Structure formats: C-alpha cells, structure tokens
Amino acid sequence: MLVAEDDRKHAEILRRYLEADGYRATVAHDGPTALDRARRLRPDLVLLDVMMPGLDGLDLCRILRAESNVPVLMLTARSGEEDLLLGLDRGADDYVTKPYSPRELLARIRTLLRRASPAAPAADVLLRVGAVVVDPERHTVTVSGRLIECTPAEFAILAAMAGQPDRVFTRAQLLQQTSGYDRDSTDRTVDTHVMNLRRKIEPNPRRPAHLLTVYGMGYKLVDGTR
Amino acid sequence: MLVAEDDRKHAEILRRYLEADGYRATVAHDGPTALDRARRLRPDLVLLDVMMPGLDGLDLCRILRAESNVPVLMLTARSGEEDLLLGLDRGADDYVTKPYSPRELLARIRTLLRRASPAAPAADVLLRVGAVVVDPERHTVTVSGRLIECTPAEFAILAAMAGQPDRVFTRAQLLQQTSGYDRDSTDRTVDTHVMNLRRKIEPNPRRPAHLLTVYGMGYKLVDGTR
DNA sequence: GCCAACTTTCAGGAACTTGTCAGGTTCGGC
DNA sequence: GCCGAACCTGACAAGTTCCTGAAAGTTGGC
Incomplete structure (x- = not known):
C-alpha cells in the first residue's frame, strides 16, 4: 500500500493506522516520488492526497490510471462537489474528505481491496x-x-x-x-x-x-x- | 439497473435521472420485490435504499452478495458512521447519503460500472x-x-x-x-x-x-x- | 493594410535508449 | 565446499529521439 501525502506528520499517523490494521505501507511526500514508488513497488492500493508539491494528486491519479488499474483512494481537504467529480473523473475509485475518521477510512480501504481482488483483468481503455x-x-x-x-x-x-x-x-x-x-x-x-x-x-x-x-x-x- | 426504494416519489425521480443519463432502470418498492427482480432481471447494478419495508437494504445486500457479484450502491438517509460501516461490511460497493447531488450519484454509478465491466475471461490453459x-x-x-x-x-x-x-x-x-x-x-x-x-x-x-x-x-x- | 505577436518549420548536435557482452555473484545439488 | 547453471551488472557501441535557435509564415487587432 502506498501513501502519498506531503504533510509528514499526517502521513506518519496514516501509516500507523494502516499498519495497525495489518497493511504494509510505504510513504511518499511528493508527487514524483509517489509515482516512482507506485511504478516500482506495484502497491495493491494507493492513498492519494489531492494537494501535493511537484505533481498534484489529480494528475498523479490520471497517470496511475493510465499505467495500471491499482485502486486509488483520494484524500481531499476541500469537500466541494467539484473536487469529488474531478477525482472520480480522473479515475479515482473513491475519495474521503478530511477530516475523516480512521474507521471510515479503513472500511473504505477494505471495500476497495475486496473489490479489486478478483484479479480484474485490465479494462480496455481506448x-x-x-x-x-x-x-x-x-x-x-x-x-x-x-x-x-x-x-x-x-x-x-x-x-x-x-x-x-x-x-x-x-x-x-x-x-x-x-x-x-x-x-x-x-x-x-x-x-x-x-x-x-x-x-x-x-x-x-x-x-x-x-x-x-x-x-x-x-x-x-x-x-x-x- | 435496478432501483430499490420504498418512497415512490423519490424512486421515480431517481429513475428519470438514470434514464436521462442513458441507463434503463427498473424500480421495486419493497425488499422482497427487489430481490425477486434482481434474480430475474440480472441487472448490471443495484441501487439500494437502506430502509425498506419487508426486507431492509442491509439484509438484501447480503443476500445479493451471496448470490452474485452485481455491484451494489447503497442510499442511506442517516449519515452516521455506523450505517456506513454496516453497509460496506455487508458487501455494498459504495454508498451515498441523502441528500445527495444527482451528479455525484451518476459519477459514482459510472465508476462502479466501469470497474465491474471487465468480465473476467475463463482461464485457458494454453x-x-x-x-x-x-x-x-x-x-x-x-x-x-x-x-x-x-x-x-x-x-x-x-x-x-x-x-x-x-x-x-x-x-x-x-x-x-x-x-x-x-x-x-x-x-x-x-x-x-x-x-x-x-x-x-x-x-x-x-x-x-x-x-x-x-x-x-x-x-x-x-x-x-x- | 500594417504591425506586433504568435506559430510553423528545419537541421544537426545533445541526450537518451537499447543491444550486447564479459565478468562477477548467487543458488541449489551433490 | 565444489560445481555448474542462472542471474545480475556495468560498460560501451549503435540507434533513435529530443531539443533548440533562427528564419519564414500566419494571425488578429486596429
């Protein structure tokens, strides 16, 4: 599992929650690093902050989606509908607005993983x-x-x-x-x-x-x- | 697409939105009817209200999940975390709390369908x-x-x-x-x-x-x- | 129709990618 | 612990693509 979040403190808290729930989590603090890790580690899920230096979450999501069908869960501070739609249109599988409850986040992660697991063959994206x-x-x-x-x-x-x-x-x-x-x-x-x-x-x-x-x-x- | 919603007026509004976006939608106003239609029509997605007479959305979801892997989108009036968790744990693929915006709902439906579509081909040995x-x-x-x-x-x-x-x-x-x-x-x-x-x-x-x-x-x- | 701002086009060196190889390392069997 | 097979690596040559500056051509506003 890959966590892309620029706020280091926040990222660390996230990582702990994830590990407490049994996931192995790698953290990246900026867009380019996240992309590189995603490509090399091939995580089974990516948690993406929308706002990040270097390469923002929406763009990163679009790139990831073009390259693989790893489930993407967006974290967004703004709760505007525009953001949600943008995120979903870029191919995010779900999104959570900050502040979120850890339990809700974990429940959504579980759902995404379960849904992705039946070894879904890549959709034909033409x-x-x-x-x-x-x-x-x-x-x-x-x-x-x-x-x-x-x-x-x-x-x-x-x-x-x-x-x-x-x-x-x-x-x-x-x-x-x-x-x-x-x-x-x-x-x-x-x-x-x-x-x-x-x-x-x-x-x-x-x-x-x-x-x-x-x-x-x-x-x-x-x-x-x- | 199957819409299970007991409030007739609400169900009708939903149906119109869906058809405006190009989907064919069937409506059921109580749990048992919804289950029956789901079994016979084999819809490609089920929109499920949590509260329904006869058989509530959560139970219906569990049954559907046991019988097929049709994507299930839950509609819930309560926005409490408990409902959310229950819904997701029963196997719902996503949920939307009322009141929701039509655009958000449609975006989520599109995501679910896109994700479900790749129809896993049978593994050929050679x-x-x-x-x-x-x-x-x-x-x-x-x-x-x-x-x-x-x-x-x-x-x-x-x-x-x-x-x-x-x-x-x-x-x-x-x-x-x-x-x-x-x-x-x-x-x-x-x-x-x-x-x-x-x-x-x-x-x-x-x-x-x-x-x-x-x-x-x-x-x-x-x-x-x- | 004129001018300023913008776009197209070009050629060749810079920068990057790939093919290939030889030598070193790892690993499992005996 | 020796041996061979398989694997990995760094280096370099050979390709391929990319980038750039400048000249020529368009466009849009006045």
Missing part, C-alpha cells in the same frame, strides 16, 4: 476522438484504422489530449506529459512534436482537422468529422 | 500468440511446434507477455515477474533475458517478429504471422 484512436495499453495509435508509429513524446502528447477531447492544453502542460516533471525545455519542443504528429495523423498537415492550434493558448484535439 | 505457445501448467514453450528450453526467468517473462498479447510491458513490470516483489535490479537485466529469449524463439534475432521492442516503453509479444 481513447477515441473522431478517427483518432489511442490505446494506452498497447501503446498504439490508429487513424481511420491505419496504424501510426509514434515516438514516446508524441504518444504522450496525443494520449493526454485524447483523454480530454476539445480541451485546450497549454504548451507547458504538454511539455509536462513528455518530459516528466521539471525538465526546462522550450515551447518550441512542443511545437515540433505537434508538427511531427500532424504529419502522421493529418490528411493535410497544412490544414489540420484533428490537432488544432488555439492561437495564443496552445493546442487541442477535436473530432475532425464534425 | 497461452497462444502466433507461433508461440506457452503452457503454464507444464511449464513448456513451443515455437512452431519445436520445444524450447527456458530458464525460470525467461519463462516468467514470456508467460506474462503471452497472457496479454500486444500489451506493452515496462521493464519494471517484467522484472517483477522474475524477481518477485521489489528487488531493485537494473533494466539491463530484463534486456539480457529478452535477448536470450530472442535467440531461442526468433528465427532471426536481429529482426524480431514476436518479441518486439517499444522504444521508450518496454517490450511486447505479438502474433508475428500478421
């Missing part, structure tokens, strides 16, 4: 935006049925955009998808990747139908058939 | 990917009928990949197959095993047809005949 289909699991992209070869950076960018069609992504956001957290690359980098992607997925790269420029903002992926 | 056949039971591998000798690590890697053809496995995932939990070996280790496997199963190891590299990601096993 991201479809018009003719563009991204398969994160197979790491493939097809356009109108034709298989497209993508480099890692291109794939990361396209997958991020396919996950939220029509949404505008800034260059900074897309850069984060490719370079991880804080490599300081230029916006040109993103432009170049977008250009290369257009060459591959657009029938006419000069007049993009799928991967559009939003002047002054960034890029978005749309259903080009409409 | 894993076949093109010419490569892995028999986990006998611990043998054949390629085009020829029996191949594999070391334990090689077998573990190949078996994992054969279980999910086309899917990309990261080196970390493959490492876990061989080393168990969290030994931290290098990625080179995996490369070496893959290289040795290629020598054994590929007609031309320089141009792999089965065990492919996915640059920046890992490896995947494909049906080389296509």
